[in-house]
Amino acid sequence: MRHLLQDLFEKRVNQFVSNKRSHKIFFPKAEIKHESAAKRSAEIVKVKALGKIIEESKEDEFQTVKYQAHYQYLIKQNGILYMEEEIEDRIAKFYKKALVMDEEIRPNLEFDPYPQTTITDVEEQDERFSYEYNRLKAVQYAERWWNSYNPAYKKFQNDCTNFISQCLQAGGAPMRGYPKRDAGWWLQYSNWSYSWAVAHSLRLYLSNSRSGLRAKEVRSPDQLIVGDVICYDFEGDGRFNHNTLVTGKDANGMPLVNAHTYNSRMRYWAYEDSSAYTPNIKYKFYSIIDQ
Known part of the structure; x- marks a missing residue:
């Protein structure tokens, strides 16, 4: 099984690198990433793919394997090189050692399992918490645990917002609101506020908070700096289901982000190459207010 996956990875890597690409594209994501890079005058010059088998089974002449693919893309843009990394869970099927199916196991988009539609502020809303948001520490945490x-910390099945909250806390953002789950932003023992772990609730909190962790919404991603947050509504239906932390900038000054669920490092902020992307996608850009 390992040699079959190795052969699959070699073919896939060749689809990403311009001077090795064949006319036949059997891995559509390669084409999408090339098109996305070209829009910003960038080029994928080298790709490394590592596989880890999670589960395998065999039935008659069929072999099925669930595996994790770790991609490293060396990207060149205006003479500057940087490395993007991404993790995919995938499933492949072989018949008599011939590949018959290989597809991504798409993560479940985060949804809000709680009934509230708004996040209320807590009574101490006029109180100013004294803290300094250390953007470097937030980014260092995002790099360590991406x-x-x-x-x-508790691990959630949909972990993107929990991860971003951890990054913000590592940067010194103060918790407040305990024990009200629909107020403030906090984690306490085995309990947490909606805003700590639910994508849409964190988006509401960042829009409305007047003390403690606060943010200012800006109009465009180039206005963000490292340590800021981007929220994603993939379907454009008003319910946000993903969050990322800005950990760098590309050569054009546009954000590169780290995230969980779709485990990614230094990924271009727009997520055009994501299987969750739709033409209706909407974004919110939040600059964390330094105090």
Whole structure:
């Protein structure tokens, strides 16, 4: 099975690199990433793909394997090189050692399982918490844990917002609002506010908070700096279901982001190459207010 996956990875990598690409594209994501890069005058010059088998089974002449693919893309833009990384869970099927199916196991988009539609502010809304948001520490945390899980925190099935909250806390953002789950932003023992772990609730909190962790919405992504937050509504239906942290900038000054669920590092902010992307996607850009 390992040699079959190795052969699959070699073919796939060749689809990403311009001078090795064949006319026949069997991995559509490669074409999407090339088109996305070209829009910003960037080029994928080298790709490394590593596989990890999660589960495998065999029935008659069929072999099925669930595996994790770790991609590293060396991207060149205006003479500057940087590395983007991404994790995919995939499933492949072989018949008599011939590939018959290979597709991504798409993560479940985060949804809000709670009944509230708004996030209320807490009574101490006029109180100013004294803190300094350390953007470097927030980014360092995002770099350390982008593809793993800090055992000091609860791990969620849809972990993107929990991860961003951890990054913000690592940067010194103060919690407040306990024990009201629909107020403030906090994690306490085995309990947490909606805004800590639910994408749409964090978006509401960042829009409405007047003390503690606060943010200012800006109009365009180039106005963000490292340590800021981007919220994603993939379907454009008003319910936000993903969040990322800005961890760098490309050569054009546009954000590169780290995230969980779609575990990614230094990924271009627009997510055009994501399987969750739709033409109706909407974004919110939040600059964390330094105090």
